[in-house]
Amino acid sequence: MKLVFVTFLVACYAATGAIEVFTAGGNFRQNKNEILNSHKFKPSRQNVKSALPDLLTLSSELGLKAFYLLVHRAGLDAMLRGKGYWTVFAPTSSAFDRLPQNIKASLQDPEVLNRILLYHIVPKVLKSDSLQNNKVITTANNRTVRANVYQNQEAGQDKVTAINGSPVYKEDQLAENGVLHVVDKVLFPLTTGTALQYLTQHMAMYSQTLKLLEAAGVENTLNDTTAHTFMVPTNAALEKLDPAQLRHLMNDSGTASQIMKRHILQDVIFYVGFYDNEKVKTLGDNSEELTVLVGPGGLEVNGNGTFSRMVIADVPVTNGVVHVVDTLLYKP
Numbered sequence: 374m375k376l377v378f379v380t381f382l383v384a385c386y387a388a389t390g391a392i393e394v395f396t397a398g399g400n401f402r403q404n405k406n407e408i409l410n411s412h413k414f415k416p417s418r419q420n421v422k423s424a425l426p427d428l429l430t431l432s433s434e435l436g437l438k439a440f441y442l443l444v445h446r447a448g449l450d451a452m453l454r455g456k457g458y459w460t461v462f463a464p465t466s467s468a469f470d471r472l473p474q475n476i477k478a479s480l481q482d483p484e485v486l487n488r489i490l491l492y493h494i495v496p497k498v499l500k501s502d503s504l505q506n507n508k509v510i511t512t513a514n515n516r517t518v519r520a521n522v523y524q525n526q527e528a529g530q531d532k533v534t535a536i537n538g539s540p541v542y543k544e545d546q547l548a549e550n551g552v553l554h555v556v557d558k559v560l561f562p563l564t565t566g567t568a569l570q571y572l573t574q575h576m577a578m579y580s581q582t583l584k585l586l587e588a589a590g591v592e593n594t595l596n597d598t599t600a601h602t603f604m605v606p607t608n609a610a611l612e613k614l615d616p617a618q619l620r621h622l623m624n625d626s627g628t629a630s631q632i633m634k635r636h637i638l639q640d641v642i643f644y645v646g647f648y649d650n651e652k653v654k655t656l657g658d659n660s661e662e663l664t665v666l667v668g669p670g671g672l673e674v675n676g677n678g679t680f681s682r683m684v685i686a687d688v689p690v691t692n693g694v695v696h697v698v699d700t701l702l703y704k705p
């Protein structure tokens with residue numbers, strides 16, 4: 374499983390010239406506004422217990438065919454049909470379609486399938502009004518997902534609620550044994566640890582980055598419980614610098630700290646929460662701000678004239694989210 378994921382990341386990274394922003398859990402729809410402006414279904418049924426279907430039947434009634442079939446294949450029917458109080462984040466069939474081919478193939482492994490599906494199920498009822506910004510929710514397999522509510526979208530757009538960055542498409546679909554929210558991205562990958570642990574698990578891509586973080590003395594911030602957005606440059610991003618410049622940085626903790634803190638945003642912002650021309654506050658000196666540029670070519674941040682492109686978005690970590698970027702926001 375891990376191997377599949379690493380391979381996938383490397384494949385994504387190799388594709389940095391591509392137009393779309395790759396996300397670790399499959400691409401977004403081409404048009405982000407499709408999601409942001411999607412009409413939220415009002416629950417069509419009154420809350421009359423006897424009239425409500427069970428969660429699995431409900432998923433079928435909502436046309437979530439891929440989810441329904443996968444639950445069946447994983448043998449989780451009894452759980453979602455039986456008595457209980459569950460919250461299900463059920464991906465659309467289109468979300469399963471948009472998974473990268475190798476991840477789709479890995480769903481053939483019953484153990485992997487089971488783990489991924491249980492990551493979409495929470496052993497208590499959480500209606501949309503309790504999905505507050507930054508709420509950390511423990512799933513049926515004792516992992517965590519994070520809810521975010523993004524308010525400040527461009528004019529004319531609704532707020533969007535996201536689970537690990539996966540936008541909620543239809544909320545509060547009621548069942549006899551819980552509530553179902555339709556999400557538009559499969560919740561993948563699963564959170565395995567802090568941002569620092571994620572980087573150390575993928576040493577081949579981040580060994581230099583880790584050295585620089587250490588030199589800067591900000592390693593602990595990436596391994597802390599306080600949640601942030603970590604814009605992480607890869608080894609390849611650092612190799613774009615003049616070697617002498619990089620050596621100097623590694624030996625100058627003051628400057629290194631100033632630069633690396635500029636890559637950490639104060640708030641947890643998954644891809645869906647960014648909008649064009651947004652100013653985001655960093656942990657840099659005086660809460661130095663970056664400007665976000667969202668265009669058809671993907672997402673870039675402008676750090677005072679240095680542009681850095683997001684090449685992998687939305688790696689969920691226990692202390693926020695990691696986005697991989699292709700350039701160090703270095704300002705001499």
Ligand SMILES: *[C@@H]1O[C@H](CO)[C@@H](O)[C@H](O)[C@H]1NC(C)=O
Pocket residue numbers: 515
């Ligand atoms: C759930 O995960 C937490 C944190 O990783 C751990 O401390 C706890 O023992 C786990 N509980 C179960 C039932 O596995």
Ligand SMILES: *[C@@H]1O[C@H](CO)[C@@H](O)[C@H](O)[C@H]1NC(C)=O
Pocket residue numbers: 567569570573596
């Ligand atoms: C990160 O924190 C955990 C405990 O919270 C600790 O076990 C670990 O050694 C720390 N450092 C790294 C590099 O993971």
Ligand SMILES: *[C@@H]1O[C@H](CO)[C@@H](O)[C@H](O)[C@H]1NC(C)=O
Pocket residue numbers: 620621624
């Ligand atoms: C590192 O910094 C120290 C003192 O600030 C200096 O003596 C040394 O030459 C520097 N090393 C490199 C490789 O720049």
Ligand SMILES: *[C@@H]1O[C@H](CO)[C@@H](O)[C@H](O)[C@H]1NC(C)=O
Pocket residue numbers: 661662677
């Ligand atoms: C941008 O760079 C200029 C010139 O180096 C500096 O005066 C200014 O403070 C910088 N702005 C930010 C937000 O860092």
